[in-house]
Amino acid sequence: DTGVSQNPRHKITKRGQNVTFRCDPISEHNRLYWYRQTLGQGPEFLTYFQNEAQLEKSRLLSDRFSAERPKGSFSTLEIQRTEQGDSAMYLCASSLRSRGRFVGAFFGQGTRLTVV
Amino acid sequence: GDSVTQMEGPVTLSEEAFLTINCTYTATGYPSLFWYVQYPGEGLQLLLKATKADDKGSNKGFEATYRKETTSFHLEKGSVQVSDSAVYFCALSDRSGGGADGLTFGKGTHLIIQP
Numbered sequence: 001d002t003g004v005s006q007n008p009r010h011k012i013t014k015r016g017q018n019v020t021f022r023c024d025p026i027s028e029h030n031r032l033y034w035y036r037q038t039l040g041q042g043p044e045f046l047t048y049f050q051n052e053a054q055l056e057k058s059r060l061l062s063d064r065f066s067a068e069r070p071k072g073s074f075s076t077l078e079i080q081r082t083e084q085g086d087s088a089m090y091l092c093a094s095s096l097r098s099r100g101r102f103v104g105a106f107f108g109q110g111t112r113l114t115v116v
Numbered sequence: 117g118d119s120v121t122q123m124e125g126p127v128t129l130s131e132e133a134f135l136t137i138n139c140t141y142t143a144t145g146y147p148s149l150f151w152y153v154q155y156p157g158e159g160l161q162l163l164l165k166a167t168k169a170d171d172k173g174s175n176k177g178f179e180a181t182y183r184k185e186t187t188s189f190h191l192e193k194g195s196v197q198v199s200d201s202a203v204y205f206c207a208l209s210d211r212s213g214g215g216a217d218g219l220t221f222g223k224g225t226h227l228i229i230q231p
Contacts, residue, residue, distance in 0.1 A: 004159075033218060042120075042205050042221030043160070056218065091160065104150055105219060109159035 002026060004108035006092050012114045013082055020078045021111045025094030032075050033105060034067055035091040036060065043091055049075060082115045089113075118143045122206045122222035129196055130230055137191040137225050139180075139206035147210040149173075149182050149189040150219065154203045163191075163204070201229045 005024040013019050025032045031050050035043035047057045051072035069075040079086055089112050093105035122139045129135060141147065151163040164173030169184035178193045189206060206222040
């Protein structure tokens with residue numbers, strides 16, 4: 001399978017615990033994105049990387065959230081001191097710019113986080 | 117800021133009916149426009165795209181035309197099938213405004229096709 005892969009698919013955690021999610025993008029894609037999706041809403045942009053550099057972070061990304069892409073390949077998203085409001089689907093996507101124009105991102109199946 | 121507005125669902129149609137899902141947008145620059153589809157239990161899939169005014173994106177019998185004058189990108193299909201039942205998201209990417217390629221999504225429209 002050469003698509004975007006996310007692990008785990010589901011995570012249940014107690015409030016206050018830390019969680020970490022992993023994303024493996026399509027291998028030749030240099031851009032990687034994290035989104036959050038809550039029930040009945042469209043995905044909301046959190047952050048993106050070009051290779052290993054984190055180039056933009058949304059105001060939705062509080063100080064408890066941190067993302068890394070250490071070698072420009074896979075990425076991790078960590079949430080510290082989880083809160084019930086963090087319960088959502090966390091989506092990873094990757095893309096490759098074509099002739100300077102964005103041609104669309106390819107999404108993984110997501111990690112569903114439930115904070116109890 | 118950028119935003120996408122799409123018709124609220126659920127939209128329920130009979131098989132072979134004509135489908136239109138409206139989508140309008142606001143953007144500070146000159147965005148690229150996309151439709152994504154999410155089938156039950158699956159991830160988001162890119163359905164079609166258009167990167168400049170008057171472009172028509174098409175895939176799997178679905179079409180959408182980039183209308184700059186009306187800031188719209190309505191999704192259409194001439195004859196829907198039960199297998200088209202899914203949630204459809206309209207989205208834009210507005211890098212010309214200086215931001216990243218992050219997508220701004222609408223809330224999604226749940227389409228239900230009855231046999």
